[in-house]
Amino acid sequence: MAHFSTTADPQQITTEISSKANTVIVLDFETTGLSPNQGDRAIEIGAVMLKDGIVIDRFQQLMNPGFRVSGFIESYTGISNQMLSGAAPCDEVMDQFADFIADYNLVAHNASFDQRFLDAELKSIGRDYRGEFACSMLIARRLYQDAPNHKLGSLIHYKQIEHDGVFHRALADSEMTADLWLVMLDDLKQDHRIQNPEFTLMQMITKQSKANVNRYLSSYGR
Known part of the structure; x- marks a missing residue:
């Protein structure tokens, strides 16, 4: 079963996509491999719904890809074939998750990976989503250039x-x-005096060079 922290219906929470960066769904997939184009499937989806910077809901469910996963994936994820044997099939879980996404923008760490699997799994059941993606890893590469890695x-x-x-x-x-x-x-607020950043700003940060990002942020909104 999917696990929710509230009984709120996501489709009733918002009827249009929020422009605010603090109202998003943050998601992560565990998968059988790196590429849905090579036949890899999702085996778990987890997501956190943020509204005005507060967690208001969660979604988590294992899903059966229809074949056994490798020993490496079992070890890497901690998700065993035994755990997956009793899980609902991908199509059923992803149909529920499409409802959960509703009209939210989406965030993931290394978003290109998660977006590939989301797109592939939803396409297979004829579902889609309206929101756009932002990548927390690419943003962190610009904001935290002194970090050992990202x-x-x-x-x-x-x-x-x-x-x-x-x-x-x-x-x-x-x-x-x-x-x-x-x-x-919060760091954008503290370091660059940007109150309530727009989601599009977060996307634009990833398009700036490392040398230019501070200049871009300093001039933002002025």
């Missing part, structure tokens, strides 16, 4: 964000990405 775990440590030590499970990773996202929004 993997999620390294950034959590770099920004001293509390966590329970669990990585490579979808809900845990989406929760940590949401925490990182909110820290980045």
